[in-house]
Amino acid sequence: MPVALPPALQRLCEALRKLPGVGPRNAERMALALVRSPSGWPESLADSLVAARRVVRPCVSCGFFTEGDSLCAVCRDTARDPAQICVVENATDVIPIERASVYHGLYHCLGGKISPLDGVGPENLNLPRLVERVSAAPGCEVILALGTDVEGETTALYLADLLRGKSRSITRPAQGLPFGGTLEVADALTLGRALTHRTALHPEISVENGGK
Amino acid sequence: MPVALPPALQRLCEALRKLPGVGPRNAERMALALVRSPSGWPESLADSLVAARRVVRPCVSCGFFTEGDSLCAVCRDTARDPAQICVVENATDVIPIERASVYHGLYHCLGGKISPLDGVGPENLNLPRLVERVSAAPGCEVILALGTDVEGETTALYLADLLRGKSRSITRPAQGLPFGGTLEVADALTLGRALTHRTALHPEISVENGGK
Numbered sequence: 001m002p003v004a005l006p007p008a009l010q011r012l013c014e015a016l017r018k019l020p021g022v023g024p025r026n027a028e029r030m031a032l033a034l035v036r037s038p039s040g041w042p043e044s045l046a047d048s049l050v051a052a053r054r055v056v057r058p059c060v061s062c063g064f065f066t067e068g069d070s071l072c073a074v075c076r077d078t079a080r081d082p083a084q085i086c087v088v089e090n091a092t093d094v095i096p097i098e099r100a101s102v103y104h105g106l107y108h109c110l111g112g113k114i115s116p117l118d119g120v121g122p123e124n125l126n127l128p129r130l131v132e133r134v135s136a137a138p139g140c141e142v143i144l145a146l147g148t149d150v151e152g153e154t155t156a157l158y159l160a161d162l163l164r165g166k167s168r169s170i171t172r173p174a175q176g177l178p179f180g181g182t183l184e185v186a187d188a189l190t191l192g193r194a195l196t197h198r199t200a201l202h203p204e205i206s207v208e209n210g211g212k
Numbered sequence: 213m214p215v216a217l218p219p220a221l222q223r224l225c226e227a228l229r230k231l232p233g234v235g236p237r238n239a240e241r242m243a244l245a246l247v248r249s250p251s252g253w254p255e256s257l258a259d260s261l262v263a264a265r266r267v268v269r270p271c272v273s274c275g276f277f278t279e280g281d282s283l284c285a286v287c288r289d290t291a292r293d294p295a296q297i298c299v300v301e302n303a304t305d306v307i308p309i310e311r312a313s314v315y316h317g318l319y320h321c322l323g324g325k326i327s328p329l330d331g332v333g334p335e336n337l338n339l340p341r342l343v344e345r346v347s348a349a350p351g352c353e354v355i356l357a358l359g360t361d362v363e364g365e366t367t368a369l370y371l372a373d374l375l376r377g378k379s380r381s382i383t384r385p386a387q388g389l390p391f392g393g394t395l396e397v398a399d400a401l402t403l404g405r406a407l408t409h410r411t412a413l414h415p416e417i418s419v420e421n422g423g424k
Contacts, residue, residue: 004285004310006277012264015257019242030231032304034261035268035277042265045227046258049246052224053254056247065218065247073216092244098216 009035061133063109063126064091074098074107081105085133085167086143087159089113089152097145105143108133113146113155122158130159134166144172221247273345275321275338276303286310286319293317295380297345298355299371301325301364309357317355320345325358325367334370342371346378356384 005013009031016027034042056065059072066072074080074094084105088094091109110125134142142163146152160170176194177186186194217225221243228239246254268277271284278284286292286306296317300306303321322337346354354375358364372382388406389398398406 004289005307006268006279006285008260008264008267008279009277011260012257015253015260018253018257020245021238021241026233028307029233031264033232035264036304041227041230042261045230046261048220048223048227049254049258052220052243052247055220056218065221067218067220073218077216092248095217095240095244 058091058109058111061129062107063111063129064094064107079104082137083140083168084143085130085137085140086145087130088145089147089155093145103143105141110155113151114158115151115154122162125155127162131162131166134163138166139168142167142170144170146172148175270303270321270323273341274319275323275341276306276319291316294349295352296355297342297349297352297379298357299342300357301359301367305357315355317353322367325363326370327363327366334374337367339374343374343378346375350378351380354379354382356382358384360387 005028012031012034013024013027016022016030017024019027022030034045055067057068058064059066059075060069061071061075064072064074070076081104084103085108086097086103086105087108087110088097089110089112091111094107094109097103097107108126108130110127110130112120112125114120114122114125134140142159144156144159146156156172163170174197175190176197177183177190183191224243224246225236225239228234228242229236231239234242246257267279269280270276271278271287272281273283273287276284276286282288293316296315297320298309298315298317299320299322300309301322301324303323306319306321309315309319320338320342322339322342324332324337326332326334326337346352354371356368356371358368368384375382386409387402388409389395389402395403
């Protein structure tokens with residue numbers, strides 16, 4: 001290693017490399033920008049990091065991010081439909097769904113998915129609170145927005161069984177071709193599912209696939 | 213903006229976006245990783261950031277990074293050749309040169325380059341100390357490893373004039389085709405310079421281009 005960076009700078013590079021998507025060159029570039037900046041934003045960054053770590057907590061109702069003991073912004077929002085509960089694996093999964101701007105119900109973050117290989121069973125997930133919430137709203141729809149991998153499918157089947165009879169309906173997002181994708185780039189499994197679950201172009205017959 | 217992240221998390225995202233190469237999605241991903249980590253590395257990151265900002269300073273001799281008032285690791289290294297001074301624009305330019313592992317002399321960081329459009333003149337650069345160092349080592353070689361843009365060329369010409377007669381020789385890195393590049397991908401200016409400064413394959417005649 002010919003580069004003789006001061007130890008404090010080396011330690012900063014190593015710490016930055018723990019951030020997702022940051023390699024050694026990237027960390028070095030960030031570290032140099034941080035120590036060279038004449039303004040105070042690096043100190044602000046350190047402050048906001050420590051502050052966020054201290055105050056950001058899971059919402060006691062749904063598990064999404066909030067500050068301290070208060071309900072999260074979604075649970076507090078009286079304009080959201082309490083008759084829809086969208087179940088996701090992690091709190092981070094709420095963000096892409098919110099970005100799609102088509103869902104206006106509530107969420108429930110499980111904190112993981114059933115994965116026997118990783119030692120994660122139903123007892124490790126936030127299920128008691130989900131059952132409690134669904135039981136308290138018997139007319140609700142539960143949307144299982146879990147991953148389409150094996151563990152996500154396993155968790156969805158387990159939940160469908162657990163919640164049977166407790167909610168009005170249990171649904172999941174459609175599986176098929178991604179928007180803007182051509183048939184050439186779709187993998188065989190995706191294309192197979194898209195063909196199996198094909199929808200009619202006339203709305204009156206598309207209900208056979210559970211469309212809403 | 214449909215995503216309702218807690219304010220502390222939003223502030224962290226905004227602070228992370230100031231890092232070089234970090235866009236909004238990337239900052240969000242980092243912020244979520246930081247607040248979700250069960251271990252203490254985010255606090256270590258904040259600590260090492262604040263520590264690096266406090267102790268990392270420019271070396272009083274050459275301007276490269278060091279801690280506190282001590283000379284930098286390059287200036288302290290008695291194995292380095294004091295008869296070679298490589299002049300670079302910024303302290304960060306030392307790192308790629310060190311990585312090339314072919315240079316074993318000392319450095320001098322100017323702290324910028326002459327750029328009238330940006331209001332940077334010779335008086336804004338660390339030139340007095342350079343003249344002092346070169347004058348103290350009259351047999352030395354000064355290597356002007358500046359950018360090959362207009363400002364870099366201007367600065368090189370200014371320095372060649374300023375240091376005339378003070379050092380044994382003033383050189384600059386060769387300009388030509390990058391290693392591993394094909395002629396097809398070289399731009400016209402680079403290819404033109406590479407042809408103009410072509411070198412002989414027999415070492416005994418290559419000295420006409422200042423090769424060493």
